[in-house]
Amino acid sequence: MIDSLVSIITPCYNGSKYIAETIDSVLNQTYKDWEMIIVDDGSSDNSSTIIKRFVAKDERIKYVYQENAGSAAARNNGIRKSKGRYIVLLDADDIWDADFLTEQLSYMKKNNAVCVCSAYRMIDENSQVVSTITMPKQIITEDDMLVRNYVGCLTGMYDSKKYGKIYLREELKSIRDDYAFWLDIIKLEGKAYGNRKILASYRVLASSTTGNKRKLISKQYKFYRQYLKLGRIKALTNMLIWGIDGMRRFGGI
Numbered sequence: 530m531i532d533s534l535v536s537i538i539t540p541c542y543n544g545s546k547y548i549a550e551t552i553d554s555v556l557n558q559t560y561k562d563w564e565m566i567i568v569d570d571g572s573s574d575n576s577s578t579i580i581k582r583f584v585a586k587d588e589r590i591k592y593v594y595q596e597n598a599g600s601a602a603a604r605n606n607g608i609r610k611s612k613g614r615y616i617v618l619l620d621a622d623d624i625w626d627a628d629f630l631t632e633q634l635s636y637m638k639k640n641n642a643v644c645v646c647s648a649y650r651m652i653d654e655n656s657q658v659v660s661t662i663t664m665p666k667q668i669i670t671e672d673d674m675l676v677r678n679y680v681g682c683l684t685g686m687y688d689s690k691k692y693g694k695i696y697l698r699e700e701l702k703s704i705r706d707d708y709a710f711w712l713d714i715i716k717l718e719g720k721a722y723g724n725r726k727i728l729a730s731y732r733v734l735a736s737s738t739t740g741n742k743r744k745l746i747s748k749q750y751k752f753y754r755q756y757l758k759l760g761r762i763k764a765l766t767n768m769l770i771w772g773i774d775g776m777r778r779f780g781g782i
Contacts, residue, residue, distance in 0.1 A: 530690070535563040535630055536613030540603035542570040544621030545579055547732065550656070551621055552583050552590065560630035565590045566607040567621075571597030576621075601697040601706040608694055616687045616694070618707065623683040624652070624730040633686045636724040643691060644714050644721035647684040649729040659733060665723025671715055675757060677771045680711040680721060684729050692717050698756075705752040746772075 537555060541548055548567075555565050567580050569592065577594070584590050595606055604618060615634070619625065629647075637645045646669070651660040669679040687695065695717075697710045715721050749771060753764035 530614050531612050532614050532690075533562045534613030535560070535615040535617060535634070535686075536608075536611035537563055537565040537617050537619050538604050538607035538611065539565060539567045539619050539621055540570055540600045540607070541567055541572060541576050541580070541621040542597065542600070542603075543572045543574045543576060545572075545574040545576045547622035548576055549579055549583075551619065551624060552580070554624040554627075555590075555619070556583075556587065557627045558625065558630045559628050560634060563589060563630065564611070564613060565619075566593060566610055567591065568593045568595060568603040568607045570595060570599065570603040599699070599703050601699045601701065601703060604710075605696045605699065608696055611694070614688060614690050616689055618682050618685060618710075620683060620732075622732040622734065624656070624732070625683070626728045626730075629684075629728045632726055632728055633684075633724065636722065637686060637688060640722045642722045643688050643718050644680070644711070645686050645724055646680045646711075646721060647724040647726055647728040649681050649684050649731050650727055652730045652732050654732070654734060656730070656732075658730075662727055663731075664725055667723050667725065669715065669721045669723055671712070671719050674708075674712045674715055675759075676767050677774060678705070678708040678711060679723070680715075681729070681731065682707045682711070683731055684724075685711055685714075685721075687714050701752075701756060704748045705756070708752060709756060 569577055580592050584592050646665050648664045650658050650662055653659045673679050695714050697706045753759045753767055
């Protein structure tokens with residue numbers, strides 16, 4: 530483990546449309562001690578060609594290929610290969626502001642935290658802001674996380690020094706595996722800290738899980754029932770809270 534190094538884990542499946550913009554946002558970081566591990570999850574487009582052009586120019590960017598196995602497997606592959614103390618997950622279509630790493634590391638140290646996240650904006654296919662800002666709770670507890678995921682995945686940062694690497698649960702098969710990941714991390718000390726500075730842009734695509742409302746609703750309910758083992762009434766209550774929050778943030782779930 531390299532104490533000052535941030536390991537950025539980016540799964541990529543047919544991400545050629547946005548991956549260059551995502552990588553550029555990492556290259557523009559004011560904090561320079563990072564590695565970016567991009568795991569190509571069996572893409573059939575020209576993602577690999579684009580990524581390899583960046584790899585040739587900057588040794589901090591690593592390209593890893595795997596047969597298609599899903600986002601959780603791709604992220605775990607990257608985490609296994611990571612060398613940094615700090616772990617962050619950045620999808621192949623999301624963007625960080627230039628001061629994201631600097632601000633989050635400072636916020637983490639200020640709060641002596643194992644896990645932090647931040648506020649973020651929503652953008653569309655053309656990188657235009659499309660909704661209100663998602664503002665995190667300043668302290669996110671394990672009980673909070675049993676209701677919904679309060680950690681924006683693109684803004685979460687985990688300090689692995691105390692507890693070691695944490696991996697995503699591949700057995701969930703993309704049923705809210707990122708939610709489970711941040712919940713597992715928050716369980717370590719019972720809380721995470723939310724930085725209320727806006728530091729990232731989350732891309733909402735019509736073809737994404739977020740854009741596919743029926744699919745997302747089904748996954749959320751299955752997560753409550755099958756992973757969290759909540760009773761039917763509690764699961765339905767949480768679904769209502771989650772749905773209202775989604776309407777507030779996205780103009781719909």
